[in-house]
Amino acid sequence: MISVNARATTGPRNPFQPLVIERRDLGAHDVLIDIAFAGICHSDIHTARNEWGEALFPLVPGHEIAGTIASVGASVTKFAVGDRAGVGCFVDSCRECENCRKGEEQHCLNKTIWTYNTRDKDGRPTYGGYSQQIVVDENYALRLPASIGLDAAAPLMCAGITMYSPLRRYHTEPGKSVAILGMGGLGHMGVKIAHAMGAEVTVLSQSLSKQADGLRLGADHYFATGDSDTFDKLGRSFDVIVSTLSANVELGPYLDLLKLDGAFVNVGMPEHALEIPPGALVQRRAVVTGSLIGGIAETQEMLDFCAQHGLGSEVEVIGADQIDEAYDRVVNSDVRYRFVIDTATMSA
Ligand code: NAP
Ligand code: ZN
Numbered sequence: 041m042i043s044v045n046a047r048a049t050t051g052p053r054n055p056f057q058p059l060v061i062e063r064r065d066l067g068a069h070d071v072l073i074d075i076a077f078a079g080i081c082h083s084d085i086h087t088a089r090n091e092w093g094e095a096l097f098p099l100v101p102g103h104e105i106a107g108t109i110a111s112v113g114a115s116v117t118k119f120a121v122g123d124r125a126g127v128g129c130f131v132d133s134c135r136e137c138e139n140c141r142k143g144e145e146q147h148c149l150n151k152t153i154w155t156y157n158t159r160d161k162d163g164r165p166t167y168g169g170y171s172q173q174i175v176v177d178e179n180y181a182l183r184l185p186a187s188i189g190l191d192a193a194a195p196l197m198c199a200g201i202t203m204y205s206p207l208r209r210y211h212t213e214p215g216k217s218v219a220i221l222g223m224g225g226l227g228h229m230g231v232k233i234a235h236a237m238g239a240e241v242t243v244l245s246q247s248l249s250k251q252a253d254g255l256r257l258g259a260d261h262y263f264a265t266g267d268s269d270t271f272d273k274l275g276r277s278f279d280v281i282v283s284t285l286s287a288n289v290e291l292g293p294y295l296d297l298l299k300l301d302g303a304f305v306n307v308g309m310p311e312h313a314l315e316i317p318p319g320a321l322v323q324r325r326a327v328v329t330g331s332l333i334g335g336i337a338e339t340q341e342m343l344d345f346c347a348q349h350g351l352g353s354e355v356e357v358i359g360a361d362q363i364d365e366a367y368d369r370v371v372n373s374d375v376r377y378r379f380v381i382d383t384a385t386m387s388a
């Protein structure tokens with residue numbers, strides 16, 4: 041076993057504290073990654089605060105992992121020591137089911153092994169990226185392009201792929217009008233990626249406080265959903281709306297913004313059920329759908345796309361002792377636009 045410094049929480053609302061965790065010894069196809077940065081995704085917060093239930097404590101969150109290969113198992117071919125590598129939301133799956141064979145490992149019909157808060161194939165809990173090292177099968181690690189800094193690359197492993205996948209699936213391209221709902225960690229990557237794909241991009245945020253940033257990152261338009269005339273002004277504008285909202289809102293007014301046959305893609309995971317008014321569905325022939333990160337091959341495609349277009353995340357780098365404060369700031373929409381933990385600050 042390999043002992044690794046980590047940060048863990050022992051219960052909902054308990055502060056993060058140092059914890060030494062054990063990583064397995066390297067199997068033939070495993071790599072050991074020295075983690076440089078770990079992003080803080082809102083999903084970490086939902087899990088740590090038990091908003092989704094079923095949290096396994098002590099919990100070491102973190103599924104936006106960027107680092108460098110420290111050692112490799114005997115049969116590893118994909119990586120060499122010193123290569124840059126990333127790990128996203130899952131670290132294994134059955135590899136045999138229909139969905140795994142299609143490259144949709146996040147939808148494994150047997151069991152996707154999530155990077156944290158799951159029991160691994162050996163029955164031990166998985167621990168995520170708020171730690172200095174991780175052991176992962178080479179097939180579930182990604183190649184990080186050299187042109188993207190490791191701090192800016194870490195959030196691509198969840199926020200980047202979560203936006204790239206539905207934007208591709210719903211044909212984001214020149215001539216299409218795309219709205220990104222929420223200008224947070226996912227939202228700001230959505231703006232960058234949709235712009236790079238050539239679409240006309242609109243941000244719908246609660247206020248105009250982040251308007252200048254939104255326009256700088258590639259949005260063509262920016263509206264505050266709190267302004268009473270925003271919804272009237274926009275009319276039936278959008279081919280696609282991708283909602284990253286972490287909290288429940290009334291969906292009807294947003295569905296009304298779709299063109300005929302437009303798609304509302306929900307990627308946000310608020311605590312409560314979404315209520316869909318039938319009128320908006322019928323009148324817009326709206327497609328209301330969702331999307332869950334992306335498979336390994338598509339994640340690599342996204343990383344290569346980001347490298348080609350010079351895209352990384354806008355990050356605020358924090359030390360390991362600032363995780364609790366960062367969580368509160370994310371919940372208050374006060375992050376520009378992703379916190380990443382510098383794991384060097386976890387040394388004892
Ligand atoms: P985030 O950085 O906190 O961004 C969420 C945004 O939602 C905020 O910036 C804010 O946008 C908006 N928002 C928050 N509270 C709101 C409220 N009460 N009313 C209206 N808007 C509100 O979070 P994130 O990391 O991007 O994650 C967003 C959601 O996606 C979370 O629920 C997370 O669990 C989920 N998620 C899903 C996937 C997937 O694969 N489907 C992957 C990762 C994350 P403004 O400040 O612009 O108003
Ligand atoms: Zn995430």
Ligand code: ZN
Pocket residue numbers: 133134135136137138139140141147148149150151
């Ligand atoms: Zn499978």
